[in-house]
Amino acid sequence: MTPIASIEQLDESYDLLVVGAGPAGLSAAARAAELGLSILLADENPAPGGQIYRAVTTTPVKNRAILGEDYWRGADIVARFERSKAVYAPRCTVWSIGPDETAPGAFELGLSLDGKARIIGAKQVILATGAQERPFPIPGWTLPGVMTAGAAQIALKSAGAIPSGRTVIAGCGPLLYLLAGQLAAAGCQIAAVLDTTPSANRSKALGAIPDFLRSPYLAKGLKLMLTARRKLRFVSGVTSLTATGEGKLASVQFEQNGRTGTLACDTLLLHQGVIPSVNFSNAAGCAHDFDTEQHAWVPRVDAWFGSTVPGIAIAGDGAGIGGAESAALRGEIAAFGAASRLGKLNEAERDRQATPVRAELDKKLRGRRFLDLLYKPAPQFLAPPRDETIVCRCEEVTAGQIRDAAKRLGVTGPNQMKAFLRCGMGPCQGRLCGPTVVELIAETRGTTPAETGYYRLRPPIKPVTLAELAALPQTEASVKAVIR
Amino acid sequence: MFRPIADLAASGALSFTFDGRPMTARAGDTVAAALLVNGITACRETPVSDTPRAPYCLMGVCFDCLVVIDGIGNRQGCLVPLAEGMRIETQHGRRHLTEASE
Amino acid sequence: MSTIPREPDVAVIGGGVVGGAIALGLARNGAKVAILDEGDTAFRASRGNFALVWVQSKGFGMPDYALWSRRSADSWHELATALAGETGIDVAHSQPGGFMLCLSEEELDKRVDAMRRLHNSRPLTDFPYEVLDHAETKRRLPAIGKDVVGSLYSPLDGHVNSLKLFRALREATVRRGVDYRPNSPVETIVPKDGGFAITGPWGEMRAGKVVLCAGLGNARLAPMVGLDAPVKPSKGQIIVTEKTEPFLHNPMVTVRQTDEGGVMIGDSQEDRGFDTVVGQPILSTMAERAVKMFPRLAGLNVVRTWSALRVMSPDGFPIYDQSETHPGAFVVTCHSGVTLAANHALTLAPAILSGTLPDSVASFTARRFHVPAHS
Numbered sequence: 013m014t015p016i017a018s019i020e021q022l023d024e025s026y027d028l029l030v031v032g033a034g035p036a037g038l039s040a041a042a043r044a045a046e047l048g049l050s051i052l053l054a055d056e057n058p059a060p061g062g063q064i065y066r067a068v069t070t071t072p073v074k075n076r077a078i079l080g081e082d083y084w085r086g087a088d089i090v091a092r093f094e095r096s097k098a099v100y101a102p103r104c105t106v107w108s109i110g111p112d113e114t115a116p117g118a119f120e121l122g123l124s125l126d127g128k129a130r131i132i133g134a135k136q137v138i139l140a141t142g143a144q145e146r147p148f149p150i151p152g153w154t155l156p157g158v159m160t161a162g163a164a165q166i167a168l169k170s171a172g173a174i175p176s177g178r179t180v181i182a183g184c185g186p187l188l189y190l191l192a193g194q195l196a197a198a199g200c201q202i203a204a205v206l207d208t209t210p211s212a213n214r215s216k217a218l219g220a221i222p223d224f225l226r227s228p229y230l231a232k233g234l235k236l237m238l239t240a241r242r243k244l245r246f247v248s249g250v251t252s253l254t255a256t257g258e259g260k261l262a263s264v265q266f267e268q269n270g271r272t273g274t275l276a277c278d279t280l281l282l283h284q285g286v287i288p289s290v291n292f293s294n295a296a297g298c299a300h301d302f303d304t305e306q307h308a309w310v311p312r313v314d315a316w317f318g319s320t321v322p323g324i325a326i327a328g329d330g331a332g333i334g335g336a337e338s339a340a341l342r343g344e345i346a347a348f349g350a351a352s353r354l355g356k357l358n359e360a361e362r363d364r365q366a367t368p369v370r371a372e373l374d375k376k377l378r379g380r381r382f383l384d385l386l387y388k389p390a391p392q393f394l395a396p397p398r399d400e401t402i403v404c405r406c407e408e409v410t411a412g413q414i415r416d417a418a419k420r421l422g423v424t425g426p427n428q429m430k431a432f433l434r435c436g437m438g439p440c441q442g443r444l445c446g447p448t449v450v451e452l453i454a455e456t457r458g459t460t461p462a463e464t465g466y467y468r469l470r471p472p473i474k475p476v477t478l479a480e481l482a483a484l485p486q487t488e489a490s491v492k493a494v495i496r
Numbered sequence: 497m498f499r500p501i502a503d504l505a506a507s508g509a510l511s512f513t514f515d516g517r518p519m520t521a522r523a524g525d526t527v528a529a530a531l532l533v534n535g536i537t538a539c540r541e542t543p544v545s546d547t548p549r550a551p552y553c554l555m556g557v558c559f560d561c562l563v564v565i566d567g568i569g570n571r572q573g574c575l576v577p578l579a580e581g582m583r584i585e586t587q588h589g590r591r592h593l594t595e596a597s598e
Numbered sequence: 599m600s601t602i603p604r605e606p607d608v609a610v611i612g613g614g615v616v617g618g619a620i621a622l623g624l625a626r627n628g629a630k631v632a633i634l635d636e637g638d639t640a641f642r643a644s645r646g647n648f649a650l651v652w653v654q655s656k657g658f659g660m661p662d663y664a665l666w667s668r669r670s671a672d673s674w675h676e677l678a679t680a681l682a683g684e685t686g687i688d689v690a691h692s693q694p695g696g697f698m699l700c701l702s703e704e705e706l707d708k709r710v711d712a713m714r715r716l717h718n719s720r721p722l723t724d725f726p727y728e729v730l731d732h733a734e735t736k737r738r739l740p741a742i743g744k745d746v747v748g749s750l751y752s753p754l755d756g757h758v759n760s761l762k763l764f765r766a767l768r769e770a771t772v773r774r775g776v777d778y779r780p781n782s783p784v785e786t787i788v789p790k791d792g793g794f795a796i797t798g799p800w801g802e803m804r805a806g807k808v809v810l811c812a813g814l815g816n817a818r819l820a821p822m823v824g825l826d827a828p829v830k831p832s833k834g835q836i837i838v839t840e841k842t843e844p845f846l847h848n849p850m851v852t853v854r855q856t857d858e859g860g861v862m863i864g865d866s867q868e869d870r871g872f873d874t875v876v877g878q879p880i881l882s883t884m885a886e887r888a889v890k891m892f893p894r895l896a897g898l899n900v901v902r903t904w905s906a907l908r909v910m911s912p913d914g915f916p917i918y919d920q921s922e923t924h925p926g927a928f929v930v931t932c933h934s935g936v937t938l939a940a941n942h943a944l945t946l947a948p949a950i951l952s953g954t955l956p957d958s959v960a961s962f963t964a965r966r967f968h969v970p971a972h973s
Binding site: 543589590591592594 | 842
C-alpha cells in the first residue's frame with residue numbers, strides 16, 4: 013500500500029476507485045490489487061478501519077478486553093490491505109461522481125484533500141461508504157450532551173475517551189448492548205440502559221429463529237446482552253423518550269408501561285440501529301428500493317454488488333446492513349466483479365474464486381433477519397409523535413411543520429417538502445432528516461415509505477469550496493453554456 | 497463531556513486554543529475529540545436560531561461539530577486531526593467571510 | 599377510479615409557481631378552482647429557478663415583453679403584500695436594482711450593444727439603466743473583485759425567495775378553498791357540453807374552464823383543446839453555498855444572496871433534452887466567474903447544486919392564448935414564472951375568468967410561430 017499525503021501525488025486515473033476504508037473497502041481494494049488492478053482507495057478519516065474497526069491501527073486503548081476480540085480482527089483486514097499494491101488517500105473526500113464524457117463507461121470523480129480538489133478518472137468504482145446510525149428524533153435530541161451511541165464508541169476507539177459524568181444509553185439494537193458493555197468495561201458511569209425494543213417484535217421475529225440458532229450472532233449477542241443486563245440498570249419496554257435541559261442536557265424522561273421516569277444525566281447516547289448510507293449511491297444515480305425488513309432505503313444490486321449504474325458497485329453495509337464480517341466478504345465479491353468487468357478475470361475464474369467467499373458470506377448473514385425483525389424500531393421513534401420535535405437538525409424543521417405540509421398543503425414526497433420547508437437543504441444534506449421526513453409523510457398521508465420516495469441528491473456529496481470548484485478544468489462547452 | 501480512560505497508550509500532548517483559552521490534548525485526537533475531553537459543552541450556535549450544539553455523530557455525517565479552525569469557518573471538527581498550535585473557535589451561526597481570500 | 603363530487607369553475611393543470619399564481623388570482627376573484635398536479639419527482643422549474651424579478655435586458659425582438667416584465671415588476675410589491683396578508687409568509691421581495699457584472703471588455707461591449715438595440719426598438723423610454731465602469735461599480739458594490747471591468751445596472755430589477763413564493767402560493771390557494779390535487783397527472787382533456795372533461799389514472803373531472811399551466815407538459819396538452827404550446831426544455835445549473843453573513847443586497851444576474859444567507863450562483867443554458875444531471879465543468883465555470891466577481895466567496899462551501907429545465911418557447915417569450923376552437927381553454931406558459939407571478943395573479947387570472955385576454959398580451963399568442971411554410 014502506498015499512502016499519499018497530497019492530492020498532486022495521485023495519478024490521472026485508476027482501474028478502480030474504492031470509496032471508504034472500512035472492512036468492505038479495504039477488502040475490495042486488497043483483493044482487486046491482488047488481481048492486478050490499479051487501485052485508489054480514498055477515505056475521509058485519518059486512519060483505515062471505517063467505523064467498526066475505527067482506528068484499529070492507531071487506537072490508544074491498550075487493554076484489549078475493553079473493545080473485545082471482534083474489534084481487533086480488523087487489524088488483519090488492514091494488514092492485508094497494507095501489503096497490497098493499492099494507493100491509499102486518507103483524509104480525502106470524494107464529493108462527486110459522473111460519467112467521463114471522453115471515455116464511455118468510465119467515471120470522473122471529484123476528490124479533495126487539504127483544500128485542493130482534483131478530478132480523477134476510474135474505469136470502475138466500488139462505493140464502500142458503509143452505514144450511518146438511523147436518525148433518532150426525540151424532543152431535545154439537539155441538546156449538547158446528547159450524542160449517538162456510535163459517537164461514544166468512536167471516541168473510545170480513536171481517542172480512548174469516555175463520557176465523564178452520569179450516562180444514559182437509550183434505544184435498541186445489538187450495538188446498544190455492545191456499547192454498554194464496552195463503556196462499562198472502560199469505567200464509564202452508566203446510570204441506565206433504556207431499551208426501546210418493542211415487545212411485539214419478539215413474536216414477529218420468531219419465524220426467523222431457526223436460522224438465528226445456527227448463526228454467529230447467537231453466542232455473541234447473548235453474551236453482550238447478558239453482560240449488559242447483569243452489570244447495568246436495565247429498563248426494558250421504554251415507549252417514550254425526552255431529553256431536557258437549558259443549553260445542555262440535564263435529564264432524560266422516559267415512559268415504561270404508562271409510568272414516567274426521570275434520570276438526571278450528563279450524557280445521553282441514542283441508538284436505534286444502522287441504515288445504509290445512501291447519499292453517494294443516490295447522487296450517483298443508482299436505483300434504491302425500500303427494504304421493509306431493514307426498514308431502510310437500500311441500493312439495488314446484483315450478485316456482484318453491481319448497482320443499476322454499470323461500473324458502480326456497492327459493497328458492505330452500504331448495500332444493506334450485514335455487519336463488519338459480511339462487509340469484508342462483500343468487498344471481496346465486488347472486487348471479483350470489477351476485475352471481471354475489466355477483463356482481468358474471466359467469468360469462470362471469477363465464479364470459481366468467489367464460491368468459497370459466497371459460502372462464508374451466507375454463513376455470516378445467517379440470522380441477520382432475526383435481528384432485523386427483533387430490533388425494528390418502534391413507530392413512534394421513526395415518526396416522532398410530538399409536533400415540537402426537531403426533525404431536520406440543520407434547518408431546524410419540526411415534525412409538526414412536516415405533518416402540516418403533508419396534510420394541508422398536499423405535499424406527497426420529500427423533494428417537495430424540501431422545497432417548502434428547507435428540510436434536507438443544510439450541510440448534512442438530508443442524512444439526519446431524510447428517513448424521518450419520509451416516515452412522517454407516509455404516516456400522515458396513509459402511504460408507505462416505498463411510495464413516498466426519497467430525496468433526489470446531487471453532488472457535492474461532501475462539502476467542497478467554490479475556490480476548489482473554480483480551479484478545476486473547464487471545457488469549451490461549459491464556457492459556452494455559461495457565458496452567453 | 498468526556499475524559500480519558502485510565503490506561504492509555506503514551507502519546508505526545510498538543511497545545512491549542514479554544515476561543516483563546518489554552519488547552520492540550522493527545523496527539524492523534526481529532527479536533528472534536530480534543531474539545532470533548534477538555535470539557536467543552538458546545539462548539540457552535542446554529543445559523544437558524546442561535547442555539548448551542550455539540551458534536552453528535554463523530555463520523556462526519558451530522559455536521560453538528562462545525563467549528564472555526566485557524567480562521568476557516570464551518571469545518572467538521574470530527575474529521576480534522578488536531579495539530580500543534582491550532583486556533584479553534586466557536587462557530588457562531590452563519591459562516592463569516594473575510595477579505596483574506598482576495 | 600373515483601368520481602369527483604365537486605365540479606370546479608376552472609381546472610388549472612399544473613401546481614407550480616405559474617399554476618399557483620393563476621389559481622390564486624382566480625380564487626381571489628371568486629372562482630371555484632381545482633389544481634391538478636403531478637407528484638414529488640415531476641420536472642419542476644419552480645423548485646430550480648434563480649428567483650429574480652428581472653426587467654433589464656428582457657424583450658429584445660418583442661418590445662411588448664419588456665413592457666409586460668416591467669408591469670409585473672411594478673406590481674410585485676402588491677403581490678408580496680397580498681401573500682403576506684393571506685398567509686403570513688414574507689416572500690422576501692425587494693427591488694433594490696440589479697447588476698449584470700462583466701468580466702471582460704468584450705462581454706461588456708456585447709451587453710451594452712444588446713441593451714442599446716433593445717432600447718432603440720422600444721416604444722417607451724421609461725426603462726432606466728446605466729452602464730458603469732469598474733470604479734463606479736466598485737463604489738456601489740464594494741465587494742467586487744478586480745476582474746470586474748464594468749456592469750449594467752437597472753433600478754427596476756429585484757428578487758424574492760422563490761421557494762417561499764412557491765409555498766405561499768400553495769398556502770394562499772389552499773386557504774381560499776382551492777382544491778389542490780397532487781399525484782394527479784392529466785392524460786386527456788376533452789371539450790364536452792360547453793366545458794371540459796379531464797381524465798387521468800385518478801379518474802375524471804369536469805370543469806367549465808381549463809388553464810394549462812403544466813410547463814413542459816403544455817406541449818402535449820395544448821393540442822387536445824385546439825391550442826399550441828411548442829415549448830422545449832433548456833437545462834440550467836445552479837450552485838448554492840452555505841449560509842453566510844449578509845454581504846450582497848442587490849441581485850446580480852448570476853449571483854445573489856438569499857434572505858436566509860446562502861449564495862446562489864447561476865446559470866448555464868444547455869440544450870440536453872430532459873437530462874437533468876449536474877456536470878462538473880459547468881459548475882467550475884460558474885464558480886470561477888462568481889469568485890472573480892466576489893473574491894470573498896472563494897472559501898465558501900458549496901452545499902447543494904442542481905439543474906432544472908426551463909420552459910422555453912421557440913423565441914423564448916411567453917405563450918398566452920385562449921383556444922379559438924374551444925373557448926374556455928387557456929394556455930399560460932413562460933420561463934419567467936417568478937418575475938411574471940404578479941401579472942399572472944393580478945392581471946391574467948381575472949381576464950381568464952372574464953373570458954377575454956387583454957390586449958397587453960395579444961403579442962404572446964402562439965400564432966406568431968405559425969409562419970407560412972412557403973413564402
